Amino acid sequence: MRKERPKNLDLATVKFPITATASILHRVSGIIVFIALAIFLTLLNCSLTSEQDFYRVLGYFDNFLFEFVMWGALTGLAYHAVFGVRHMIQDLGFWEELDSASLSAKIGFILTAVLSVLAGILVW
Numbered sequence: 001m002r003k004e005r006p007k008n009l010d011l012a013t014v015k016f017p018i019t020a021t022a023s024i025l026h027r028v029s030g031i032i033v034f035i036a037l038a039i040f041l042t043l044l045n046c047s048l049t050s051e052q053d054f055y056r057v058l059g060y061f062d063n064f065l066f067e068f069v070m071w072g073a074l075t076g077l078a079y080h081a082v083f084g085v086r087h088m089i090q091d092l093g094f095w096e097e098l099d100s101a102s103l104s105a106k107i108g109f110i111l112t113a114v115l116s117v118l119a120g121i122l123v124w
Contacts, residue, residue, distance in 0.1 A: 019098070022083055022105040029080040036073035067123050074119035079112045 008014065016024075047057040060066045086108050089095055095104045 017098075017102070018105045019101045022086075022108060026080060026083040026087065029076045029083070032073065032076035033080050036069075036076065039069070040073070071116075071120055071123045074123065075112070075116040078115035078119060082108050082112050082115070 043057050043060070047054045061070075086095070086104050089104075090101070095101050
C-alpha cells in the first residue's frame with residue numbers, strides 16, 4: 001500500500017534555514033547584478049557618445065530614483081561578492097557543517113549590511 005505524504009502548498013508557512021535563504025538570495029543578487037550591468041554599460045556607452053550626452057548622464061545622478069537604483073545595484077553586487085566568496089570557501093571543504101554554515105551566513109549578512117550602508121554613503 002502506498003502511503004500518502006502530507007502536502008503543504010502554502011509556501012508562506014515554510015521556514016527555510018538561514019543557509020537556504022542565503023543561497024536563494026545569492027541567486028537573486030546575481031540576477032540583479034546582471035540587469036544592473038546592462039544598465040551601467042548602456043549609460044557608459046551613452047556618456048562616451050558626445051559631451052552633451054555625458055552631461056545628460058551626469059544629470060541622472062541628481063534623480064533620487066536613479067540614486068536608489070544605483071544603491072540597490074551596489075548592494076546586490078556586494079551581497080553577490082560576499083556570498084560568492086562564502087560559496088567558494090565551502091567548495092574548498094570548509095564551513096560545510098550546519099553550525100559553521102549558519103554562522104558564516106550570519107556573518108555574510110552583517111558584512112553585506114555594512115557594505116550596503118557604505119554604498120549608501122557613497123551614492124548619497
